[in-house]
Amino acid sequence: MSTLKIVLLSVSVLAIAGSGFVYYWWETGELDLYVPMFRSHCAQCHGDDLRGTGAGPALIESELKHGDTVTDLIDSIANRHGATQRDNFKDMLSEVDIKGLAIFIGERRLGQRFTDFRFDTKINISERSLKTQEHNFRIEAFATGLDSMAFSIEPLPNGSFLLTEKERGLSIISADGVQSKLITGTPQTGSSLNLMGIKYGAGWLLDVAIHPDYENNGWIYLHYTDLCPTECIDADPLKTSMNRLDRGRIRDGKWVDVETIWQTDPVWYTSRVDTRAGGRTAFDDAGHIFISVGMRDAYGPQDMTNPSGKIHRINLDGSVPADNPFAVASQNASDIPYTQQTIWTYGHRSPQGLEWNYNQGNAWNAEMGPGGGDEINELIAGRNYGWPYFSLGLEYSGGHVERHKPKNVEFDVESIEQTLVDITPSPAISSFAFYNGDQFPK
Ligand code: HEC
Structure with a gap:
């Protein structure tokens, strides 16, 4: 993949906040x-x-x-x-x-090393020029003083930017880098806990993205982890959440005209922390939205009834595109749950990057592996990306990743879509972007 034309955003604590340490700590309790x-x-x-x-x-x-x-x-x-x-x-x-x-x-x-990741580590921006295979570049600070859990930026046509900070909320950064007051009325944040430098929480604002025709309709899409609505398994609603996509508009500093675009049944709300919720959103050029939903549940990614560990694809209003790989004809549609019909690909772990590749006309994602095994994938409709049956990374506790493979399940490695780029050792890849400007022509 020497011709890979992507710019990996420099890995920051933003990415690190979602790293696998949580997994390591929660599921093995062992040291390195x-x-x-x-x-x-x-x-x-x-x-x-x-x-x-x-x-x-x-x-x-x-x-x-x-x-x-x-x-x-x-x-x-x-x-x-x-x-x-x-x-x-x-x-x-x-x-x-x-x-x-x-x-x-x-x-x-x-x-x-994964044990070194801390969500509030200060970001060091090097004064020096950084080298890549094709171009050298420098990083400049544009807006400072943000929360260490800033997650998403979205350029607006007037030169300003929408910003989400996971626990703080939604704000606007002006074209000269000044952060506005928080937009009021955005979804509620749950409780959180700092444990050994890792933040565990529920009810986080994740991606923010504007409708392709934003200049005419003003729609803004907000991907967040919704706190338990009703009837969740976990008793504490402030700790129980699930990915959800809404759209709304900003008027007079308020989040208004809100419509729910994608939401799951309450049974899929879990208390398994939002660090690996994924939570990105990407529009294609034909009226669809892709959303990434991370592994909220260990067995979720290989269970087609479970919406977690999947990339989903929906129409701009949330309806199921008829050509989705698991969509069923409308007369039988009620037999299969909505969030099963919205699945585009499965077997994903912590998919924090998701972009539409305009050059190739397909969606790509980036996701964090465990010890090693961060991936960049081309998302082919209906394919299995392997987690937790297969990964080029290793378990934090040592050994191949196969802990959650049921003993009686035979699976064929050939059936798993292999990653385009294996990033090992893994820096905990958060987001990435395709660059089509002329500053970096290669
Ligand atoms: C008895 C001493 C000794 C032990 C034990 C030892 N090494 Fe080495 N190791 C060396 C020496 C000497 C070299 C240099 C060999 C050479 O340059 O050809 C080396 C080279 C290496 C290199 C390559 C370094 C380079 O410059 O490219 C790596 C990597 C390495 N060792 C890892 C390990 C690991 C991991 C272990 C434990 C599993 C280990 N070594 C155990 C003595 C040791």
């Missing part, structure tokens, strides 16, 4: 498995802190002789220790542990 593994097999030569000793080179803060992609690192660990004649790791460690150690070293080199 690879710390003790490195300590017992590697540290005597490479140092506990990976900075090297007389018996082995530093593995961080210096160039590596044999390369530092995960593939290079796997090769070094497995095959470059013959000279020391001490340990033959190829025989001593399993393939998956060698990969896990390679990811561990790769993440430590980038300062992006």
Whole structure:
């Protein structure tokens, strides 16, 4: 994919807030498995802190002789220790542990080990020019003083921007970078909790996007996690939520004319925190909206009755497009739930990026994997993207991702749509954008 024409937005704490640490903490309760593994097999030569000793080179803060992609690192660990004649790791460690150690070293080199992510870490904007394969660029601060959980920006025709901050609300940033007061009347936020630098919460404002014909109709789409309406399983409505898409207008600083565009049955509202709710929105050029709904439930992504772990596609008014892969003819439509007929693709984990690719005429998404395995996918109607049966990343607790694969389920790797770009070590990819301007022609 050397011709990949996308600009990855620099990874910030915004992305990090949605990272897998939550998953790691909630579901394993263990500390980083690879710390003790490195300590017992590697540290005597490479140092506990990976900075090297007389018996082995530093593995961080210096160039590596044999390369530092995960593939290079796997090769070094497995095959470059013959000279020391001490340990033959190829025989001593399993393939998956060698990969896990390679990811561990790769993440430590980038300062992006999942245990380091904190939602309120200060964003450092480098003064220096940043290098990419095709172009160098610099980042400038445009608006400052925002909440650390800012999530979405949407340009308006007059040069200003809509902004969502997950827990604070919706506001407008003027063309010269000044933030307005909060728009009143937007959905209610639930309770939240800071635990070891991770924010757990429910009722978050996620994406904001304008209708393709916004200049004539003023419609603004707001993707958020709706607090439990009624009859939810969890007793505490302030902790129980589910993705929902509304549209409305802003008049005199107020959110008005609100219509619900996409919403699930109350049974799908969960207390499994909003960090991996996904929550993006993208319009195509033919009257459809795509929305990403993350894994709100461990088994959700492979269960077609469950709306979580899916990308959904709807018409601009929320109705089901007749050519959706799981749509049924109107006379039988009531047999299959609405949120099943809106599914476009499934098997998604934490899909925080979603864009329409105008050059190719299809939707793409970005999603966070566990230890490694962040992905950029081309979204092909009706296809399975694998989570949690398959991922190029590893479980935080070590081992292949297959924990939620029911024991009696056989699945064929060939049936899973493989990612276009595997981003391992994974920086916890949040959003991305296709760039069609002329500042970066390549
Ligand atoms: C007995 C000492 C010793 C132990 C134990 C050891 N290494 Fe090494 N390691 C070395 C030496 C010496 C080199 C340099 C070999 C070379 O340059 O060909 C090296 C090279 C490497 C490299 C390549 C560095 C580069 O510059 O490209 C990696 C990666 C690496 N080791 C990882 C590990 C991991 C992971 C473990 C534990 C599973 C481990 N090593 C255990 C001594 C050791």
